[in-house]
Amino acid sequence: MQDDWSLLGPLQWIRYVNKRVTVTAGKDEERRGWLLTVDPVSASLVLVDFREDGGTSVHVVMGHAVEEVQVLEEADEEMAERLRTSFLPSSSCSLDPEELRRRRGGVRSWLQKNRVPVEEEGDELKVAEVLTIRAPYGPEDCCSSNQIILDRIQRLIQNLIQTDP
Structure with missing residues (x-):
């Protein structure tokens, strides 16, 4: 063909x-x-x-x-x-809205502390208008077509999770 x-x-x-x-x-x-x-x-x-x-x-x-x-x-x-x-992660998030709000705020604060420009847009966090973080706001919840920014933000969030008891 x-x-x-x-x-x-x-x-x-x-x-x-x-x-x-x-x-x-x-x-x-x-x-x-x-x-x-x-x-x-x-x-x-x-x-x-x-x-x-x-x-x-x-x-x-x-x-x-x-x-x-x-x-x-x-x-x-x-x-x-x-x-x-077929290959998207299941979007079943069993956290209550208050826990999600707390996590979103924690990730936003952590990124700001690390001098990353971040804004809240509804239930999502937007980083420099090129990356989106969805609930429950872990490294695997980041989405971007820029692999370098994606990797750096995922590592930052992973560091937050490792330091958060």
Whole structure:
């Protein structure tokens, strides 16, 4: 279907995301599954297969080995949502609102003490308009596309947790 997968680039790869595909790699290797994402650096594909027993299998096909990608079917809205949410952490936070308010205030104060610009926006903390911290305000609750800032803020929050008895 394409000449050289790794040379196509992200704009062409995105056309295959959320589709059930068959990937041919190497001489006799063939994988089928829902294409969850493509790594923009290595062109590697992440295929997800939802088994009937309720389990999920994930396969990574290295981009350099891909010879052909064929679309078998498009995801309907239900499947697209399942793919979108399958690997997100569960948002079940069993802390009461007062504890969450205390944690949010503690993290905000700690970041300010460490000269990090932080503002409260509803239940979230925003750091320099490039990072968001959601409840329950731990290192794993940080979200940013800037890996350097993400790593530094996560380490700061981890230091707060380690020093807080």
